[in-house]
Amino acid sequence: MVREPDLALAHRLADAAGAVIRPLFRAAYQSEAKADASPVTEADRSAEAVMRSLLTAEAPRDGIIGEEYGSERPEAARQWVLDPIDGTVSFMAGRPIFGTLIALLQDGWPVLGIIDQPIAGERWVGALGRPTLFNNAPARTRPCRSLADAVLATSGPQYFSDHDGEHFMGLAAQTSHRRMLFGGDCYNYGLLASGHIDLVVEAGLKLHDFAALVPIVEGAGGTMCDWNGDPLNADSAKDGGGHVIALGDPARLEDVVEGLACHH
Structure with missing residues (x-):
């Protein structure tokens, strides 16, 4: 505690x-x-x-x-x-x-x-x-019935490598992509914790970019992890990965991880 x-x-x-x-x-x-x-x-x-x-x-x-x-x-x-x-x-x-x-x-x-x-x-x-x-x-996250209903946010396409960007867009195509949000940095995670958006996916984050977000998202009923579904800690930003998922409804986690694993 x-x-x-x-x-x-x-x-x-x-x-x-x-x-x-x-x-x-x-x-x-x-x-x-x-x-x-x-x-x-x-x-x-x-x-x-x-x-x-x-x-x-x-x-x-x-x-x-x-x-x-x-x-x-x-x-x-x-x-x-x-x-x-x-x-x-x-x-x-x-x-x-x-x-x-x-x-x-x-x-x-x-x-x-x-x-x-x-x-x-x-x-x-x-x-x-x-x-x-x-x-x-x-603050409480909101339920999300399916990935197709999910409102997805990210700070911007310029922050993804070509490889990560392909995987991100593969996932984005399965979400409510006409409502996708670019820009917002940490503010998106607050909006997710308060139940206004469903999903934030990013790459290349440093420890100072995501450490504060984990207790906020999880204490509101959501989940945060890397693109493999593993929990985030001080080692998650090493090797330049910094792959982060924040999800309001943990029931959709398997869908999100699968969506990132394949790309179109």
């Missing part, structure tokens, strides 16, 4: 990040391209810095894994995983569908997660053994 002080600290981290991000949204800020050509802004860096300083003060023995500033105390059993702005491209375009992701791992397994959307004032909180909350009210 997750302790109350850990939940309270996670909320304070999200509050601190949001306070840094909000004044920079649709405003003037510095940005540059990272080595992998993905963008980073001063909002990303400032938000992670403020969260790291809070963790160093309040949880000095815990490890930290952050998108912008790397790892501290990697040997610690407890690791806080931070993605200050998941969806930097959306942030830069003025689209309020990015989020701050905060996770706590215990021995490599995600036990607590927050998605915070600081512009809309929306926050999903998931913790092992507790129901997921959206702005303090319970």
Whole structure:
């Protein structure tokens, strides 16, 4: 079970990040391209810095894994995983569908997660053994009778390799593909936890992209796993795979895994 002080600290981290991000949204800020050509802004860096300083003060023995500033105390059993702005491209375009992701791992397994959307004032909180909350009210995924009814989302076709893209499109063809959603990053997983969409499938995700999402989706009645159906942990992003399925109705999991295994 997750302790109350850990939940309270996670909320304070999200509050601190949001306070840094909000004044920079649709405003003037510095940005540059990272080595992998993905963008980073001063909002990303400032938000992670403020969260790291809070963790160093309040949880000095815990490890930290952050998108912008790397790892501290990697040997610690407890690791806080931070993605200050998941969806930097959306942030830069003025689209309020990015989020701050905060996770706590215990021995490599995600036990607590927050998605915070600081512009809309929306926050999903998931913790092992507790129901997921959206702005303090319970969030629930919705049932999905068949893959043909499923509304599928992904951050975008540009994030798939050719090989993964073929498998993704093979699955997409079996879903309600006229309602398929592109874009949204972590926000899609919050919408899935709240019962608005059915399925999110992605590849190439890093630990900081998905660790916070697992307790949120699972605490709302859904399931998260890799493309083989195996549970996600700190090793799931190694070797550059980062293949992730989030599914609102676990009864459809076999169909989704089968759908990804074949392609047209």
